[in-house]
Amino acid sequence: MFHRARFRASLLVLLAFAPFSLRAQSDPPRHKTRAYLHGRIYTNDPQHPWAAALAVRDGKVFCIGSLAHVLLECNAGHDPEETVDLHGAFVMPGFNDSHVHLGGAGAALLSVRLNGAMSPSEMQERVGAAVKMHQAGEWITGAGWDHTLWPEKKFPNCQQLDAVAPENPAFFVHVSGHVGVANSLALRLAGISKDSPNPVGGEIERDDSGEPTGMLKEGAAMELLRSRIPPPSPEQRRKGIELALADVAKNGVTSIQDNSLIEAIGNNTSAARGKATWDDFLVYRQLKNEGKLTARITEWLPFAAPLDRLITMRREGGTTDPWLRTGALKMVTDGAMGSGTAAMLAPFSDDPSTSGILTMEPEKLRELAIERDRAGFQLAFHAIGDRANRIALDVFEAVAQSNGPRDRRARIEHAQVVAPEDFARFAKLSVIASMQPSHETND
Numbered sequence: 001m002f003h004r005a006r007f008r009a010s011l012l013v014l015l016a017f018a019p020f021s022l023r024a025q026s027d028p029p030r031h032k033t034r035a036y037l038h039g040r041i042y043t044n045d046p047q048h049p050w051a052a053a054l055a056v057r058d059g060k061v062f063c064i065g066s067l068a069h070v071l072l073e074c075n076a077g078h079d080p081e082e083t084v085d086l087h088g089a090f091v092m093p094g095f096n097d098s099h100v101h102l103g104g105a106g107a108a109l110l111s112v113r114l115n116g117a118m119s120p121s122e123m124q125e126r127v128g129a130a131v132k133m134h135q136a137g138e139w140i141t142g143a144g145w146d147h148t149l150w151p152e153k154k155f156p157n158c159q160q161l162d163a164v165a166p167e168n169p170a171f172f173v174h175v176s177g178h179v180g181v182a183n184s185l186a187l188r189l190a191g192i193s194k195d196s197p198n199p200v201g202g203e204i205e206r207d208d209s210g211e212p213t214g215m216l217k218e219g220a221a222m223e224l225l226r227s228r229i230p231p232p233s234p235e236q237r238r239k240g241i242e243l244a245l246a247d248v249a250k251n252g253v254t255s256i257q258d259n260s261l262i263e264a265i266g267n268n269t270s271a272a273r274g275k276a277t278w279d280d281f282l283v284y285r286q287l288k289n290e291g292k293l294t295a296r297i298t299e300w301l302p303f304a305a306p307l308d309r310l311i312t313m314r315r316e317g318g319t320t321d322p323w324l325r326t327g328a329l330k331m332v333t334d335g336a337m338g339s340g341t342a343a344m345l346a347p348f349s350d351d352p353s354t355s356g357i358l359t360m361e362p363e364k365l366r367e368l369a370i371e372r373d374r375a376g377f378q379l380a381f382h383a384i385g386d387r388a389n390r391i392a393l394d395v396f397e398a399v400a401q402s403n404g405p406r407d408r409r410a411r412i413e414h415a416q417v418v419a420p421e422d423f424a425r426f427a428k429l430s431v432i433a434s435m436q437p438s439h440e441t442n443d
């Protein structure tokens with residue numbers, strides 16, 4: 001017997017009973033009750049791990065236990081809006097994914113998928129197949145290639161893409177999202193040449209003669225080219241997001257913290273300046289208003305955008321709607337391991353010429369962080385290398401010293417490589433180490 005449930009109806013996943021995993025938002029209006037009966041319900045309560053029934057009122061589970069308890073003692077059987085027989089289906093609380101790129105995932109589902117390509121030639125085959133489906137001059141984009149799977153473990157180059165896409169500008173992002181490769185036509189359209197300087201926080205890779213190889217490292221460099229790619233139509237954007245949301249629901253994820261706006265705007269000050277767009281967020285809002293949003297979304301905002309713009313976005317997006325709201329400010333402080341751009345305290349063992357890339361000077365990062373924290377924003381810093389993690393911890397320490405104590409819930413996203421002497425600082429500073437399993441499995 002239970003008295004009150006501690007999780008929401010919208011966080012339920014009904015396995016082997018798929019329609020209801022996609023109908024969380026269509027729960028009855030206020031003061032209406034829906035009872036779910038004859039299920040095998042995992043409660044996440046060690047004292048009472050299993051139940052046969054639960055009842056939902058006003059979008060929350062308010063009673064869970066035996067059939068008799070739910071229908072009689074909780075009064076859920078008194079003229080409910082709907083009674084659902086689960087027929088023994090397994091039910092569990094849904095997952096929250098604390099770091100996703102929903103908009104990017106949607107775009108990837110509509111573009112060339114290069115995940116799992118085991119060689120440059122297999123990448124070329126997939127790109128060549130896409131070329132046949134496009135008119136000359138149309139952009140071809142995609143993502144997911146991983147050179148660490150290839151025999152020689154070298155980055156691809158523009159010549160390899162030119163061989164299969166000579167008349168279409170093409171750009172393909174690495175599985176990490178931190179570097180990308182373009183063909184020669186795309187480089188020309190973006191004005192990237194031998195004489196182009198590296199942008200702050202990014203790098204244009206060059207060969208021995210100084211010519212661009214096609215590899216663009218980190219957001220500042222990739223933005224030079226991305227800004228020339230036509231945006232998807234509203235119909236394409238929505239279709240991609242719907243495909244991504246369906247995949248989220250299929251895997252039992254019912255709430256997410258999303259980085260789509262970060263992708264759209266960029267993270268360094270030059271990319272963020274004046275480019276804040278609500279395109280993905282507006283699709284989420286449209287789906288919500290139509291009763292078709294199948295996951296609760298907290299949308300993160302771009303840390304480096306002007307403070308007044310961030311305050312406007314927070315006001316327009318809201319912070320209290322349980323289905324769609326704005327959340328933390330996201331800053332990408334360095335790159336990734338696989339791309340060789342994570343900011344490290346020492347050079348990479350397989351490439352002693354580099355110790356990675358910091359996307360913003362630490363002094364500037366500290367200044368902006370103090371200002372944004374003072375305005376009441378939660379801060380979340382992407383940091384993968386041990387140098388980036390140390391700088392992030394230093395910044396969070398400076399923020400607390402400058403603005404005083406409060407429940408900040410500052411986060412370091414990924415926290416992948418941390419110097420042993422910095423481990424204890426996470427607890428000392430109450431910084432959340434927000435880590436993702438993918439970094440353990442593919443690095």
